[in-house]
Amino acid sequence: MAKFQGAIVVDREKCKGCGICASICPTKSIGMSKEVNGKGYHFAILVNEETCVGCASCGHICPDGVITVYRAKVE
Amino acid sequence: MTLNEICKPENLVYKKTSLLTDKVMHYCPGCGHGTIHRALMEVVDEMGLQDKTIGVAPVGCSVLAYDYMNVDMQEAAHGRAPALATAIKRLMPEKFVFTYQGDGDLAAIGTAETIHCCNRGEPILMVFVNNAIYGMTGGQMAPTTLEGMKTATSPYGRDVHKVGWPLRITEMIAPLNGVWSVSRHTVHTPAAVQKLKRAIKKGIEDSMAHKGTCFIEVCSSCNSGWKMNPVDANKWMAEHVLEYFVPGDIKVDGQMVR
Amino acid sequence: MEDLRLMKGNEAFAEAAIRAGCDGYFGYPITPQSEVMEYLMKEQPENRTGMVVLQAESEVSSINMVYAGAACGKRVMTSTSSPGYSLMQEGISYIAGAELPCLVLNVVRGGPGLGTIQPSQSDYFQATKGGGHGDYRLIVLAPSSVQEMADFVGLGFDLAFKYRNPVLMLADGVIGQTMEKVIMPPQRPRFTEEEIRKNTPWATVGKSIDREHNIVTSLDLQADSQERHVLHLQEKYNEIEANEVRCEQIKCEDAEYVLVAYGSSARICQKAVDLLRAKGIKVGLLRPITLWPFPTKEIQALVPHVKGFMSVEMSLGQMVEDVRLAVEGKVKVEFFGRCGGIVPAPEEVVHAVETKLL
Incomplete structure (x- = not known):
């Protein structure tokens, strides 16, 4: 069975750190940064690169549309 | 594979639609408006309707929706969006016309416009965002505020014997002959967002085909108004709001299903 | 040859609207101007010019329909009488704020309150000093004959579009109800969508690739830019005062x-x-x-x-x-x-x- 590896790119400055993406991520790959952005928010980050499958759930639910999602097939 | 190897254009699976502008939304962190805006604009984008779309923004938190939705938009006086949409659609029947309103706008000050627009069966898509509170003005009681729920103007909880019961306006307009489809949705899970998008697509198709008014309610959390964090607010909504405002189809293709 | 008719002022206004290339009339019945919509409904202008006529659920709704139609670059209008005109003030303020062209007829009756259905001129303050909230002005035309009830429709639309400003015709029950001879103006064509895109590039008719999305609003949350907007309106009003006085x-x-x-x-x-x-x-x-x-x-x-x-x-x-x-x-x-x-x-x-x- 083909395996997929995903990745997300978060627009750190536009992220408001609501944490909804992290709360719904089915593989618990997303967390919130320790550092803050220009507005003082702890932005979303990929905390586990190995487990992200690029399902795009985070992208679809992000209220601010700051998440771009990629997915590649791995052998 | 490294992140750089994955993040290539050919591997792109999700990206914000260009039908949302790059302006930073003024909404509070975790507010459902942003997700609902995007769901709507994604469908308009997928259907290639940008040049045929005219939207009407309300008064309330989403008053500046026109800054974010990259389609021609008009800003209505409080509650009057259905009147505006009526005129736009009558004057340009070949366009896709939608309204976007909150609960105070659609179910309190604009009740008359809502009901008569639906009763005339204006072939438009009405998007009704219900977060059970007046967000913009600072968290006052809305027509949809739940019984016992504390707000700035019901600080001891909504007393239904004094101020009435939370209004299910969606169920009220559903039986009207002019109304073609009515459903209630949420955006607190990815699956719910997909479901909402399917309803929007059907609503656009049916309104463009002049079947009648297509009405979509979206229950959304207002974490600032409810004084919770965004994740807890979504949980509270699922447990309490959706018990009273039950999601699902209410009218499908002109037939009541509930 | 002249098109000479014997008509009530209200009817002459309605017929002139069709001939002015009006795209839409949105109204609500109220004495003494109900003949306007009655005439239009009977005449069925959708078959003559494609003009839309709609009986709204209230004056509040009809003026907001006018707002939307005007925001689409269309020639749109409503008519009412004093209590109804009071209800329209919110919408008129928004129309003035958003700089939209439209024509409103107030066939004045006696007030205050429900007052009387007899003719009056007691809405002069409301017509000329605002009526709604904010710093704004309407161009106010006062017909004194059935002929002017007809002539001022085309003039009113022309002024409205020239200045992107609402125009009010302030008549009264006498002018609305009196029958007189009237020479009807010739038929003008309605605007095509091409003309609207060209002549009113701000109109919300659907975003084309060659322009940004159009937004029609009267809202500006920044004090400095709102002040600039109001000063811009004032400049326009000064220009109108310099050029459009008629007596x-x-x-x-x-x-x-x-x-x-x-x-x-x-x-x-x-x-x-x-x-x-x-x-x-x-x-x-x-x-x-x-x-x-x-x-x-x-x-x-x-x-x-x-x-x-x-x-x-x-x-x-x-x-x-x-x-x-x-x-x-x-x-x-x-x-x-x-x-x-x-x-x-x-x-x-x-x-x-x-x-x-x-």
Whole structure:
């Protein structure tokens, strides 16, 4: 069975750190940064690169549309 | 594979639609408006309707929706969006016309416009965002505020014997002959967002085909108004709001299903 | 050949609207102007020109339909009478704020409150000094005949589009209900979508690839840019005041006394002028056609030659304030009026001139 590896790119400055993406991520790959952005928010980050499958759930639910999602097939 | 190897254009699976502008939304962190805006604009984008779309923004938190939705938009006086949409659609029947309103706008000050627009069966898509509170003005009681729920103007909880019961306006307009489809949705899970998008697509198709008014309610959390964090607010909504405002189809293709 | 008709003022207005290339009428029945929508519904202009006619659920709704139609670059209009016009104030303020062109007819009846259905001119303040909230002005045309009820429709739309500003026609129950001869203007075509995209590039008709998305709004949350917007409106109003004053002067050349009256009152005063002149009293009539902008300069030009003015109105004295502002205390300014729906007789005006002005 083909395996997929995903990745997300978060627009750190536009992220408001609501944490909804992290709360719904089915593989618990997303967390919130320790550092803050220009507005003082702890932005979303990929905390586990190995487990992200690029399902795009985070992208679809992000209220601010700051998440771009990629997915590649791995052998 | 490294992140750089994955993040290539050919591997792109999700990206914000260009039908949302790059302006930073003024909404509070975790507010459902942003997700609902995007769901709507994604469908308009997928259907290639940008040049045929005219939207009407309300008064309330989403008053500046026109800054974010990259389609021609008009800003209505409080509650009057259905009147505006009526005129736009009558004057340009070949366009896709939608309204976007909150609960105070659609179910309190604009009740008359809502009901008569639906009763005339204006072939438009009405998007009704219900977060059970007046967000913009600072968290006052809305027509949809739940019984016992504390707000700035019901600080001891909504007393239904004094101020009435939370209004299910969606169920009220559903039986009207002019109304073609009515459903209630949420955006607190990815699956719910997909479901909402399917309803929007059907609503656009049916309104463009002049079947009648297509009405979509979206229950959304207002974490600032409810004084919770965004994740807890979504949980509270699922447990309490959706018990009273039950999601699902209410009218499908002109037939009541509930 | 002239298209001569015998019609009520309200009907002439409606027929002229179809001929002005109006795209949409949105209204709500109220006496004494209901014939406007009745005529349009019977005439079915959708079959003649494609014009849309819709009976809304309220005046609140109809004026907001007008807002939306105007925001689409269409020629749109409504008509109402005083209580209904009060309900429209919110929408009119938004229309003025968003700089949208439209035509509104108020066939005035006596107030305040539900008042009476009889003719009156007691909405002058509301028409010329705002009515709704905020710093804004409407161009106000005051027809005094059925002919002008027809002629001012095309003029009103032209002014509305020239300045991107709402135009109000302020008539009264007499003008709306009287039947007179009227020569109908020729049919003008409605705007095509191409013309709208070209001539009103701000209109919300769907975003094309070659432009940004259009937004029609009256909202600006930044104080500095909102101030700039209001100052821009003010500049426009100054331009209108400089260019669009319209008035008629009857027998003012040798007049020692001048009556100032508009609409029905001007018709009555015309007779009063004749009666007074028969008595050897040199009286003239100045009839403002635009109530805003007001013919201040025209009145000021008469001041050095006359002994006094009298404002004659079907109200308790509203326009008289603008006459006084124009005259600046240099000569006497008197007032005569009836209210509550009473239309004064010419003899009453004659008596008022003899007792108050001479």
